[in-house]
Amino acid sequence: MIALGGEGAGRSARPGAFHGTLGDMTILERTVAAISPADPAALAEARAHQDNLTKPRGALGALEEVAVRLAGAAAVCPPPLPAPAALAIFAADHGVHAQGVSPWPREVTVQMVGNFLAGGAVANAFAAQVGASVTVVDVGVAADLDPAPGLTIGKVAYGTADLSLGPAMTPEQALAALETGVAMARDLVDQGARCLITGDMGIANTTASAALICAFTGRDAAVVTGRGTGADDETLARKIEVVRRALRVNGLSPGVGASARGLETLAAVGGLEHAAIAGFILGGAALRVPVILDGVIAGSAALAAAALAPRVVDHCVAGHRSAEPGHAVALAHLGLRPLVELELRLGEGTGGLLAHPLVCAAVRVMREVATFDSAGVSEKKEG
């Protein structure tokens, strides 16, 4: 059983639509137990197949490794085409906003949820380009939202507490948000999705991301904290101090013990959307459906997911590398190479969506390209 820790914590302390036990294990425990590592036979078969295709060996660069990775995750070569894709945008608010870490008013979170549902955001435009569905999940917006098509209400709280003053969430809240993410992955796969893409919306959520990255990787706040969606010098300096204070107040020694206490670390300095995204990643992996990670929010959530289930990384593809400095640190820690590097710093899932056609292209090569033998093409002379 994954220990909740903290005082008064219990496995079913907070009942909710997405939270519960099945038999003797919690949903999260069953999810983690269902995640298999990459299949060695499929990996080997995929690498050998790449070398027989009508192209010079290695000529597709990083895309070859993506295709091999997906074969390992699916435990079959060639892997299934990861389409259609489904984007889930997990939205939540942050108590730490009160510390002045963002130049944007907090109400932008709920306003942007409305923009997603109306189809007017960048994520909608990108999703239309790649043929992905868009689902918005209220996991912790600080307002009651009216039901709407495309909106799933999985609210755990009206935003987190201020992580610079104490834990952002109780362990029970973090667990409930994780299970909301697991359930969302299952629902989207049930609806036909064969690739999941992480998205987020939450004013001030790069502050929580920076704190998670410090805690899990041991890097200093000054290295991993960035300008988010446009902090000026003064705000950035304040943000770094807030991240340092959050770690101190919550008794976290950067890089020490965080992996062993993944849920507590996530609860202490994460956001509700971070927890839900971690669950979404775990849920996709448990169903052997690949997950394309978006930017720094997803990267920090993936660190938490990997703390709970290290094998989950085999099922992830890093969609892009954002301009936020902590993102590169998180990806390096996870051992993931991003596919798109265009200095995006928007979130919403935009970087993950852009990567989807690249991932599909990589898999199509394995499924559709002729071999030297079948096409009657001469091979390279070896020196």
Add this chain to the structure above:
Amino acid sequence: MIALGGEGAGRSARPGAFHGTLGDMTILERTVAAISPADPAALAEARAHQDNLTKPRGALGALEEVAVRLAGAAAVCPPPLPAPAALAIFAADHGVHAQGVSPWPREVTVQMVGNFLAGGAVANAFAAQVGASVTVVDVGVAADLDPAPGLTIGKVAYGTADLSLGPAMTPEQALAALETGVAMARDLVDQGARCLITGDMGIANTTASAALICAFTGRDAAVVTGRGTGADDETLARKIEVVRRALRVNGLSPGVGASARGLETLAAVGGLEHAAIAGFILGGAALRVPVILDGVIAGSAALAAAALAPRVVDHCVAGHRSAEPGHAVALAHLGLRPLVELELRLGEGTGGLLAHPLVCAAVRVMREVATFDSAGVSEKKEG
């Protein structure tokens, strides 16, 4: 009039299906004259529009500049969606293959043409992913090809002469190949293409590319010459020496005078597919249809196109940066930033195809995303 130079050269010295004069100007001259620079008003409008959309300013990084660029090229804001796309793979052989610059037998060029026509190559898989049509153009394959659906015969010669012994082409051949490319652009746009993607096939064509890049940028052969599709150390050393000899034998001083003598430089050390791609780029630009450049072959051809018409660059997008070192040199000289950087080194148009959804996504943002006012989203507080 663009001077052909060389002895016995004349504007209609080599009649052919794609070569001729219209009024007092050659097709090439009319094409060059039809290319407009980026429209300043559309550029300014596009930049202002980007800043009103519901995203932090600059949050889409390099994609914002792509959308602005396409608005300038189309002279309208927002620019039209650059879809559907059409890939043209220009295939040709190279006399310099005799110098041992490639580990692949020369007949692979014609074998791969067969693979493209059968739908079995990586370019076919990538084109299927992005919904692009594929046309193969025989501009200089060293064999007679049977007519086939998807194949256009525009053969100028059975391969080039050996560029390390003298000019690879006569100026008339280079002009004929250029005009084949112009005609191909026009035909594909007539058939509905709203974006052109360059592709190439020609064993030994990275040697010609390196020579062109040396000539146009002035950089040393050792800097711009790479391993192509898999040259070993010995072959690479030979290839660098062959490039140096080609420049010397053809009287080209790297970086000196090449731009003023674009056609002669192209003829001296280029390939028939390089000339055709240069024409294809010019043809797209003349029709105000954006051209996505593939890898090092396209980059070197674009240097030739820019020598003939500097404004052509405003209509180009660099699809990717290949692993070939000369490609980065060519892109820097052209002032283009590549969208995909995944160490591809295949050619065929594969890197250009991968970039197409990214370019479309950038344009969709301009056309589909709500403004702060229209969506009722609060703006950032300025410090």
